[in-house]
Amino acid sequence: MPTHAVPENINIGLLGHVDAGKTTLARLLSTHASTACFDKSPQSQSRGITLDLGFSSLSISSRQFTLVDCPGHATLLRTVLCASAIIDAVVLVVGPEGIQTQTAECLVLAECTTERLLVALTKMDLFTEPDRSKKIEELKTKIGKVLAATKFKEVQVIPVSPYIEDTKEQFLVALDRLVPGSPLRDPSGTALVAVDHCFTVKGHGPVMTGTVLQGTISIGDKLEICSLQTTCKIKTIQSYKRSMNSAMQGDRVGLGVTGLVSVDGIERTLLSIPGHQRPIDSFVMTARPIKYYKHPLISGVKLHVSVLHQTTTGTLTFYRASGEEGEFINTIEDCSSDVKVLVQLTMRVIAPPGSAVLVSKLDDDPKAKSCRLALYGHVTGMGEPKIFRWKYKRGMVQRVVDDRRLIGYGLCPTSAGLQRFLGMECHILAQDGSYISTGRIQSPFGTTGKFNISLDHPSRAGDYSNSIVELRIKTFI
Known part of the structure; x- marks a missing residue:
């Protein structure tokens, strides 16, 4: 029977340069593999690099850690960006070459998306004794200098290799400490699931794998495939072969569904309550x-x-x-x-x-x-939203009538054209552009485009010789 008794899930993104050892690290640490992990796809195997997100898991201190293995090749950055929506923390994987161009880009991505970072030094077995410890310390120093310019100044840098004794155990301790408490999870709100893969399992029908981004989903729920605006019904929920009645924000799930004619084109999509999310x-x-x-x-x-x-x-x-x-x-x-x-x-x-x-x-x-x-x-x-620019129009002060009234000209050639400016605030500026006073265009003065200006505050007549009348007009784009 399905059960709710599943460990708390924490999503860890494995980021780094191509061939830094991310997939090897995931394979070393993981105890449960999903259908999309360890470069199982024929395309990944033929090219020898990770081409898609891979998911696997392990348990530490009664908590489940899902490892999200991200491609390292520079041309696959958009795939890595997809992972940024679902991760709670990042493990930055660095090989013997140290920080490379793509490593730095992954570090910037981590700065944007998380407060938690751990650096894994991989392939350290390539450093031979007796100089291995010295070279590891030199590499740590170089990485520390790079991290000093980021918000991750105090993060741990841990060597890990299947060929060096105790490094796996030390790394697991550091990983457990990386997320010391429970990540903030909210089971309320409208359900939203980020789907990364969809395929058919013989004898079970269509299966979608993904991560719950928001709310809670349960067996029997009807969800809409947002990109296609078609609905399906949840038949089963599993998380790494554990059956569940429901799943909440942060959980990694495989959903057995009904109601799909075909699984073609269902990848990198979202599931939500029917009619709730629209493109x-x-x-x-x-x-x-x-x-x-x-x-x-x-x-x-x-x-x-x-x-x-x-x-x-x-x-x-x-x-x-x-x-x-x-x-x-x-x-x-x-x-x-x-x-x-x-x-x-x-x-x-x-x-x-x-x-x-x-x-x-x-x-x-x-x-x-x-x-x-x-x-x-x-x-x-x-x-x-309604976005506007300020358009500026200028005229001149012709003469001073009294300490509260001026006559201006030059905004337009006729009094009829002045109608759109009546009542508008204007600024009186000196020839060098410095501010003198504020007033309003009160009324036309004659028929040749001159106009009356009423000042907000009394001022001396000498302040306005050769001064500029400036209007600021809001123009929507």
Whole structure:
């Protein structure tokens, strides 16, 4: 009979450069393997590298640790970005070569997505005695200097190898300490499952494997495949061969389902309550610029956008929120960290509020020693806010009537054209652009485009000789 008695699950991302030893480390540590692990696919075996996310698990101190083995090849970064939505902590895998280009990019990704990092030094058996200990310490020192420039200044760097005695046991102790308490899990909320693989098992029918991102799912629930807008029903739930009645946020699951005609095209998708999640073509996100990204971040730039298991391209518009509207910002350097971003997508995605978003430039040369990760943030809203620019129009002060009234000219050639400016606030500026006073366009003066200005505060007549009248006009884009 299915049971609820399953260990607490913690998801650990294994990140690092290609051939650093991530899959070998997962194989060394794991006690349970899923259908997608250890490079089982024919494509991975023929090329000799990890091409997709691999999942396996082990138990420490009555807790289950799911290892998410991520591809290390630079061209597969978008697959690694998919994993960032489901991990609680990161193990950065470093080989004898030390920190390489892709290692550094994985470290940046870890900075964006987690507060917990452990460094695994692999293939240390390639260092022969009697110099092995010395070389390991030298490598630790070099890694420490790199970490000193990040938020991970005090993390452990642990050698681990199947050929060096006691290193596996020492690493498992460090892994257990990496997440000392229980990760924050919320069983409430609308169910949302990130599906990474879907296949047919003979005698059982369609099976989906994935991670519960939000809420709780139970046997008998009807869920919608969001990308296809078709429904299926949960027949069985398992987690590494343990049968369950239900699963909650953070759990790694295999779902036996009914109601599917075919499993084709069901990969990297999401499951949710029918009708609750719909694909969208734009959203608003917070923005945390990644300091290592060297390209300019200017409104209108088109970059790759990764949210949950989906990656597409989108056009970014930066703005500063002002009530229900937003003031356009040309470049993210023009504003403080409270900037928001309107993301207009080329392909519709599922992006519930609160979802983590990574913006990157994946078409950069992966061999170049430059960071491709540009922005990190979270979805805060759907649709497109009203974003405006300030347009400036200038005239001149012709003469002073009294200490509260001026006559101006030059905004438009006729009094009829002045109608749209009546009642608008204006600033009186000196010739060098410095501020003098504030007033309002009160009424036309004659028929040649002159106008009356009423000042907010009395002022001396001498203040206004050769002064400028400036209007600030809100123009929506």
